[in-house]
Amino acid sequence: MTSLDDLPVRADLRGKTPYGAPQKTVPVALNVNENTHQIPEAVAHDIVQSLVVAVLGVNRYPDREFAVLREALADYLNRDLVGDQRLTAANVWAANGSNEVLQQVLQAFGGPGRSLLSFEPTYSMYPLLADGTGTGWIAEGRDEDFELSPDTAASAVRRHDPDLVFLCSPNNPTGTPLSLETIEAVYDATRGMVVVDEAYAEFAPDGTRSALTLLPGRGRLLVSRTMSKAFAFAGVRLGYLAAAPAVTDALRLVRLPYHLSALTQAAATAALRHSDEMLAMVDDIRVQRDRIVMRLTELGYRPYRTESNFVLFGGVRDPHAVFTALLERGILVRDLAIDGCLRVSAGTEAETTAFLDALAELDSTA
Structure with missing residues (x-):
């Protein structure tokens, strides 16, 4: 069977990897900064x-x-x-x-x-x-x-x-x-x-x-x-x-x-x-983002300054283990290989609650 190495790919592309954010079907997907609110x-x-x-x-x-x-x-x-x-x-x-x-x-x-x-x-x-x-x-x-x-x-x-x-x-x-x-x-x-x-x-x-x-x-x-x-x-x-x-x-x-x-x-x-109606959900997303920042701080993590629809937070002792534990609970966040950090998108109120409750539960059992 022909492999990628057998093909005459450009020399400067050899050894490169494509964009690869995880694609998994989970109840709460908060890993690729999507707007989780549906269109009106x-x-x-x-x-x-x-x-x-x-x-x-x-x-x-x-x-x-x-x-x-x-x-x-x-x-x-x-x-x-x-x-x-x-x-x-x-x-x-x-x-x-x-x-x-x-x-x-x-x-x-x-x-x-x-x-x-x-x-x-x-x-x-x-x-x-x-x-x-x-x-x-x-x-x-x-x-x-x-x-x-x-x-x-x-x-x-x-x-x-x-x-x-x-x-x-x-x-x-x-x-x-x-x-x-x-x-x-x-x-x-x-x-x-x-x-x-x-x-x-x-x-x-x-x-x-x-x-x-x-x-x-x-x-x-x-x-x-x-x-x-x-x-x-x-x-x-x-x-x-x-x-x-x-x-x-x-x-x-x-x-x-x-x-x-x-x-x-x-x-x-x-x-x-319909830009006004489409953007009405932005206010709710900002509320959930700020809620994430506040709760992460209470849990002892270090959320970084953000003006986006997601939060990068440090102070995670083992990011891969936390990522895996959250995934086992049906919650997908992003492990970006930044030392001690994970990233989470602001979801709906219910999705945000699910993430914060799961993270607090992991902390209580650590």
């Missing part, structure tokens, strides 16, 4: 009706420029922007999940002989996307408690002179927020493209300024978002970014023809019509 039923019916209309036209290719969706995404982002910060459809790009958005960015601005810098621990897909596009991967460390100061970030940029910098804000897997001052310092220190990955931006405290506010006058700055998290749309696969129109022109050079299906465009556009 009335919204779901409207989305289905939009899909019915779209299906009647699937004998034709979809709109290659997904103009209606881009306009809807710009309108959504403009809710928190004023004046020259406001975006038009020309500033917006979308793809099948933010991973594909980032892949297209690397295809356009990375590649052989070019490099991508980020700060670990961070989103595990960044080095995989770099590998897939032949882009050199450079990993620098963070400050204490997984923070990232302007000086630390800018110094690393000047030291390595990368072609791209990826900044995750809030950071995955730590939940750490990133200051606009750090983003500005990185931008000013580099000649390359700076991508701020705001996949979890909607879970930040009300009034938090997005990196979107920094876009005017910064043609090398890109801000990536997703509908997977706050919009509970992980299964639809819709990611997007905002940037100068010249950036979207560059991404057209590498995107596949008609890369967003008519069904994806219809579903996402319909969901955006």
